Amino acid sequence: MQRIFWFLFTYRAFILFVLLEIFCGWLIVKNNAYQGAYFYNSSTRYTADVLKKTQEVKDYFGLKDVNRELAAENARLHQMYEQLALSKIAQQGSYKPDSALTQRFKFVAAKVIRSSTVSPRNTITIDKGTLDGIKPDMGVISPQGVVGKITACSEHFSVITSILHIDYRLSSQIKKNGSVGTVEWDGKNSQISAMRYVPRYVEVQAGDTVVTSSYNSVFPQGVLVGVIRKVSAAPSETAYDLTVQLATDFNRLSYVYVINNIYKEEQEILEKKNVPVESNTP
Amino acid sequence: MNGREFFLQAIYFVIYVGLQMVFVRNLVVFDVAFCFVYVAFILLLPLETDTVLLLLLSLITGLLVDSFYDTAGIHAAACVLMGYLRPWVIRIITPRGGYDQNLRISLDYMGTEWFFSYSLILIVFHHLALFLIEASQWSLVPLALLKTLCSSVFTWIMLIIIQYLFYRRR
Incomplete structure (x- = not known):
């Protein structure tokens, strides 16, 4: 027993070091999960x-x-x-969206x-x-x-x-033809993101506008994401590799x-109930 | 650590962490060079500070800085590593004839050569740990190494300037 105490005392610095690092590791894992609820951050x-x-x-x-x-x-x-x-004048009498x-x-x-x-x-x-x-x-x-x-x-x-x-996935679409993809950031340049999963058969050019898609309940459809700057594709891939110049200047955000x-919850509950049948991309 | 010493260190803590939070936080050169001058608090603690106390102080400093950068745990982990390595580095670069009693760590007391190597080694370790944890992905490691290199030099120069300005023996 005495030897255990002696051991603990001699290596107390190392043991404490390991314990503290484990504690920090736990904090990091707990807080960097981007969906996870923070309990310790700058909104304190x-x-x-x-x-x-x-x-x-x-x-x-x-x-x-x-x-x-x-x-x-x-x-x-x-x-x-x-x-x-x-447009309201022109449209009178035709389709009436739900006022809510x-x-x-x-x-x-x-x-x-x-x-x-x-x-x-x-x-x-x-x-x-x-x-x-x-x-x-x-x-x-x-x-x-x-x-x-x-x-x-x-x-x-x-x-x-x-x-x-780097863990954020933004569902977006190319404005001119409506094809849907995902905008992801690679962690390097704050003005440039990548757009993935846009199929090769869709026609895409540099200069096309990228907006948020209707496939999420977080953003309204059609909020500007950025402009496509470079179109490339690996020969074996079925999807484009698109470089997007982001519209928001994060360095000067004020x-x-x-x-x-207000209908987010309602929409999500409904979507969870129904098994999606087919996607409606052309 | 006696009462007067404790009071002095508490003031250093407030000054360095406050400096980091209010001014230096916004100081980023070319998106790769950051200044984490708050590590000076841990670097400049008295030479004979007990390792256990050193580790705990490092943790507290790190957690406080984390809450401002929204990086829970990352700065704390790097600071604890630096606090643990500090006694080792001090032992390795012992000058001929050993250390005097109750010596304060500063550029003036310890000499240019000793202080330069001591601060640079520990700053590099701190920044390396910090940026590698932050990257946490193989594809981001080269960028993390570049950030480590630039930021270490930046922080180190800042530390030396502060030493020359405020720690001169009169």
Whole structure:
């Protein structure tokens, strides 16, 4: 017995070292699973408060860009409004969408207080939380394009897993012909992603627009993801290897919109009940 | 560690971790060179700090930094590794004639050669562990090594500058 104590005492540093490393390993595995619920992150109150204060100072230097982006978005929305108003007149009497469905997406504007683009698993912290109705699994977009998905919330803050995360799979489609693929990030350049699983028989060119597909309940269909920059394919593969220039500039992210799909749960429960019969790609 | 020493180290902790959180966090050069100057707190603890205490302090420092980077555990793991290796490195690079009693670790006390090699070795180990854990995928290892190289140099230069500015003997 005495020898055991002696042994433990002599090697106490090494034993403690191993135990602490195991503890850290457990933390890493527990928290880096991107669907997993975080229990320890930057939405914690004190951490987020410090982040918010430092971001406030930084904001002054970015005001010009924020103004320009907001003005551009205003212009875009104005244009869309005009188009909608016109099409409504033209469409009168034909197909009537369910009035509840037309307003199924609610938007909450939030301010970014921390963002990273240089790690293989990037996250963003924003200054709105459960008190503003934000819950995990909601989609987040910016005026420029897709940003990511909420993974953790506290009362006043939330953490977003950005699409610049090597485990994130974003269901998207090529706008002009509707063929569906998955946008994945390789962990290197924050402006470029890869799009996979677009079959070879579909015609794709550099310059085509990539938007979110309707195959997910997180994002509305048609949110801009990026523009295809390079089309290539290995001879033995049945799918293209597409390089996508992302629309969102994650380095200068200032305001984002959290999307609340009010029928998300309803849609998911229904989809779980039904076995999918066939995909409807052409 | 007596009361005065403890108080001094607590102040160093607040200064270094605060510096990291508020200013240095946003300092990234060409997306590959990061500055993790907070490791200076662990590097500059008194020479005779007990290894057990050293490990625990490393863990706390790492966890606090993690909460700001949203990388739960990664910085902590790297810091604990560095804390464990510190006594070994100190032993390996013992100068001729051994160490004096109650010596404080700084550029002035320990001499340029000793301090340069001591800090650089431990910073490289810390950064290597940090970026390899963060990569966690074979395809990202080359990038992780590049990040280690650039960031080690960056952090090290920052550490030396701070030494020259604030730790000079009057």
